[in-house]
Amino acid sequence: MMGRTPCSDENGLKKGPWTPEEDRILVDYIQKHGHGSWRALPKHAGLNRCGKSCRLRWTNYLRPDIKRGKFSEEEEQLIINLHAVLGNKWSAIAGHLPGRTDNEIKNFWNTHLKKKLLQMGLDPVTHRPRSDHLNLLSNLQQLLAATNIVSNLTNTWDTNNALRLQSDATQLAKLQLLQNILHVLGDTTPTSNLDLLNPFGPSSSSLPDGFLNEVLGLNQSKLQNLYNGYSAQNQPNLQSFEPPHQQQVLPTGNQHMDGGSIDSSCMKPEKGDEQLDVPYSSSTPFNSLPNLVSASPECSTHVLMQMENKVMPNECSDPSSSTSTNFEMWGDFMYEEVSDAYWKDLIDKETN
DNA sequence: AAGAATATCAACCGCGAAGCG
């Protein structure tokens, strides 16, 4: 491809915004003859444009089936979930949103959704919570903001469940703050994150009671209960709290403290090695919460299916179940199995 | 009111894949 000249260099072809007259000529021509060879089209249609420019104009703006206007809440959520599965595959994402173009979705992502995820404390590349050891309180605020998103997602649930989930997520956010702080205090190379929650474990000595009370609203007894409860009942759901081993060491020279360091392996899948799940990279923060906007196919698809009413939302909780803990409910929401057929279909579509 | 900063989005560029002789 070296040395290939841009199409606009050929004979001073026009660049830049299209005039209404050019649009009319292009639409008229395609309606009469179809686009045929894009390269030949402008010559036949009498346009002083390159074929590429004509194709772009037609596919992004002039096609009759294009849907203009603001993205709906549903479209927005769909894009976020598809992005968690597909990454920056804008044309693939556009395939799931009739009437929307890849360019429009890409712009919308870059101008709105990326910021929105960042504000929620989620990494827009991995869709996992960001870690930012230098700004712990801000991190907590982001996590709490994320819990509000969760409560928005639950608007079809009964109010009790929504409130319980939000309360759990808030508690979880506090625990993450606690973990962060312990990590920064520098005495923690925990054998597991559960150890961090153990008030009688090796890490607890560095936490004054006053801090627990004033900042986290916890006392030693509450912390003990949390530890006991979580370790006894929910260990399987705590997998995402497990620190990758290299993250157990405090940041060294070439590790960024700003939380913005993304393993290049998760920026874009290698050609021929495209994955539908967002990779869990070595840079994934050790203090990750369970995903609120999931990076895993199962969870993303679950949300998608909820949106498509293929799963009853309140399957996620059973208020009558007294043995089900709040945290289990969260786990159910995040890890509930979905139809294999549906997921296989999605994979097939994207890989073929 | 005006200039600066920021947001938006249409359009362009370059690359890789597919098609074809």
Add this chain to the structure above:
DNA sequence: TCGCTTCGCGGTTGATATTCT
């Protein structure tokens, strides 16, 4: 199999609009 052409995709740019100071 190879080389050329065409197409489509994703990243980026830059003009314009909007908001902020």
